[in-house]
Amino acid sequence: MVLPVIAGVDGSAESLAAAQWAAREALRRDRPLQLFHAWNWHPRQEDGEEAMAARRHLARRSLREAEDHIRRTCPDVRLTPDVQVEGPATAALVKAGEETDLLVLGSRGLSGFTGFLVGSVAQGVVARAARPVVLVRAGEEAADEHLPDRDGNASTRTPYRDVVLGVDVGNPCDEVIEFAFEEARLRGARLHVVHAWQQPSAVALGPGDLGLIDASERAGEWLGYLTAVLRVWRDKYPEVEVTETVTEGRPQSVLVRAASGASLLVVGRRVAERSAGPRTGPVTHAAIHHVGCPVAVVPHV
Incomplete structure (x- = not known):
């Protein structure tokens, strides 16, 4: 079984840079690329069918935006069906990392992490993942x-x-x-x-x-x-x-x-x-x- 390179995306500039880097890495490794979105659920969040539909809509939009970005910048990469799951985000990403050749995430560095990579979540993934994890800053481009x-x-x-x-x-x-x-x-x-x-x-x-x-x-x-x-x-x-x-x-x-x-x-x-x-x-x-x-x-x- 050929394991994919997985990129965590959430619609942020950091995650788009990570997805683009992951696409180039997938080509270098001759691997497929899978886009992955997870969101955290908090007790204070509004629950119910309407709220769940809204979260799924935002997830689909983030995934489509990343996919469109990759197809424009790295058209030769093989994309497998994307994945979206409900959190806890750290556990979801760590589990995804067990089924990947490489897990790639966006990072803000000193200012922390954005989207579903909030504060301790990203560091939790790095600290617990069983496979290599790559963190990519916003603005990272192929020429860099x-x-x-x-x-x-x-x-x-x-x-x-x-x-x-x-x-x-x-x-x-x-x-x-x-x-x-x-x-x-x-x-x-x-x-x-x-x-x-x-x-x-x-x-x-x-x-x-x-x-x-x-x-x-x-x-x-x-x-x-x-x-x-x-x-x-x-x-x-x-x-x-x-x-x-x-x-x-x-x-x-x-x-x-x-x-x-x-x-x-x-x-x-x-x-x-x-x-x-x-x-x-x-x-x-x-x-x-x-x-x-x-x-x-x-x-x-």
């Missing part, structure tokens, strides 16, 4: 994935911008690394792999620890570890050009800076049960709130 032409103008005929991958050398994850290599391969793009490291504090040093190692020497060690982690993936994807960067600093800040000018940022989310419930983690949280390019969040064990 590509380098400008010789005159500095936007173009879709130029090479793709880098795919950026954040890697924790101390705990690398195959699912996240493979996802990033595959995305770079699909685009014919360069993969820029980033690792952030921090000097241990004097308090953290124990007896016999070397606390006076030169920063450049320590950076060289981290680069060696990163190169070793990526060796098997370079062999598996020989056609993908890879650059490696190790930078001293907080991982959140380093990754946000590295993603500037990228076509896609790939980060991981550990699927570990916590007493406080699912979380995105500080690096992923910073990425989905502060990075301007599309962000792919890949769950892993």
Whole structure:
């Protein structure tokens, strides 16, 4: 069974950008695209047959608008029958994510999420989804994935911008690394792999620890570890050009800076049960709130 790429739509500018990005991604993956709409029901909402009909009308209008937009901008994509369901929206989207190759949602970044992606709903989806989720900002267009032409103008005929991958050398994850290599391969793009490291504090040093190692020497060690982690993936994807960067600093800040000018940022989310419930983690949280390019969040064990 060929799983589709699913785009959550609600009529907002963010969801239209997400649907358009999802259509391009579906073509790259040779997958069909499915448009999905969910709405939350609240106790204070008017109930009854008339209210339900109104909600269904708004859902159909959002779906038709997204479909018309995609057929104009990406006519070659294969569209499967769309889906509309009544919420809770988080649960509906998480369930949809179990039956998809990739789930794509719209995002407003720091100002939160719009439509059925209100506040904690979007973060809940990212924190709970079993498959990768991509968040796309409003205004994202096909040319934004590509380098400008010789005159500095936007173009879709130029090479793709880098795919950026954040890697924790101390705990690398195959699912996240493979996802990033595959995305770079699909685009014919360069993969820029980033690792952030921090000097241990004097308090953290124990007896016999070397606390006076030169920063450049320590950076060289981290680069060696990163190169070793990526060796098997370079062999598996020989056609993908890879650059490696190790930078001293907080991982959140380093990754946000590295993603500037990228076509896609790939980060991981550990699927570990916590007493406080699912979380995105500080690096992923910073990425989905502060990075301007599309962000792919890949769950892993």
